[in-house]
Amino acid sequence: xxxxxxxxxxxxxxxxxxxxxxxxxxxxxxxxxxxxxxxxxxxxxxxxxxxxxxxxxxxxxxxxxxxxxxxxxxxxxxxxxxxxxxxxxxxxxxxxxxxxxxxxxxxxxxxxxx
Amino acid sequence: xxxxxxxxxxxxxxxxxxxxxxxxxxxxxxxxxxxxxxxxxxxxxxxxxxxxxxxxxxxxxxxxxxxxxxxxxxxxxxxxxxxxxxxxxxxxxxxxxxxxxxxxxxxxxxxxxx
Numbered sequence: 001x002x003x004x005x006x007x008x009x010x011x012x013x014x015x016x017x018x019x020x021x022x023x024x025x026x027x028x029x030x031x032x033x034x035x036x037x038x039x040x041x042x043x044x045x046x047x048x049x050x051x052x053x054x055x056x057x058x059x060x061x062x063x064x065x066x067x068x069x070x071x072x073x074x075x076x077x078x079x080x081x082x083x084x085x086x087x088x089x090x091x092x093x094x095x096x097x098x099x100x101x102x103x104x105x106x107x108x109x110x111x112x113x114x
Numbered sequence: 115x116x117x118x119x120x121x122x123x124x125x126x127x128x129x130x131x132x133x134x135x136x137x138x139x140x141x142x143x144x145x146x147x148x149x150x151x152x153x154x155x156x157x158x159x160x161x162x163x164x165x166x167x168x169x170x171x172x173x174x175x176x177x178x179x180x181x182x183x184x185x186x187x188x189x190x191x192x193x194x195x196x197x198x199x200x201x202x203x204x205x206x207x208x209x210x211x212x213x214x215x216x217x218x219x220x221x222x223x224x225x226x227x228x
Contacts, residue, residue: 009154034216036219042221042222043118043204043219043220043221043222044157044204044206044217044219045219046216046217046218049216090156090157101159101162101172102159102217104156104157104158105156106154106155106156107154107156
């Protein structure tokens with residue numbers, strides 16, 4: 001069965017600093033990987049996804065993530081944090097050709113300090 | 115107009131009461147899901163439905179039931195609410211025909227059971 005581990009339930013950065021949110025997955029077959037963002041009092045919104053092909057994936061709001069099969073990782077980065085990036089971020093996985101269900105990590109809450 | 119809507123947005127009820135949370139979508143998707151979100155636990159799947167005649171239990175279905183009244187409507191019921199069902203509930207949809215199971219989320223229902 002697949003699983004997702006997000007390292008760090010809370011991450012704090014200064015405005016303008018690099019954002020790095022870590023996600024490691026466990027899957028016995030090639031995965032599809034997703035990052036979702038949840039702004040306060042809102043539902044989840046897709047940031048980006050990896051399915052097949054290019055391992056560096058670009059998403060909305062300047063975020064990107066790189067699929068590294070050897071490290072079973074899909075870390076989310078943004079070169080320069082903005083105050084509006086403060087939110088909770090969820091990594092999710094599903095297996096190719098397997099169950100359609102997504103398995104979510106426990107989330108990382110990002111705080112951006114002025 | 116929102117593609118995935120949930121009613122009510124907030125509900126306070128008492129232990130033992132029957133509660134129904136409703137979800138409607140205008141995306142034309144055939145697949146619908148109910149999740150609950152608890153702080154520090156991420157999103158956990160309660161039930162999912164791949165079409166009107168298909169209902170499946172998720173990882174935490176005990177104490178919950180669902181009804182898929184139409185392609186666009188998927189309701190979650192708590193037959194006899196208990197305090198540990200206090201949580202944020204999300205409905206989601208996906209297109210089984212493509213998009214690698216990207217899920218689209220409603221705004222959530224905050225349920226408090228006293």
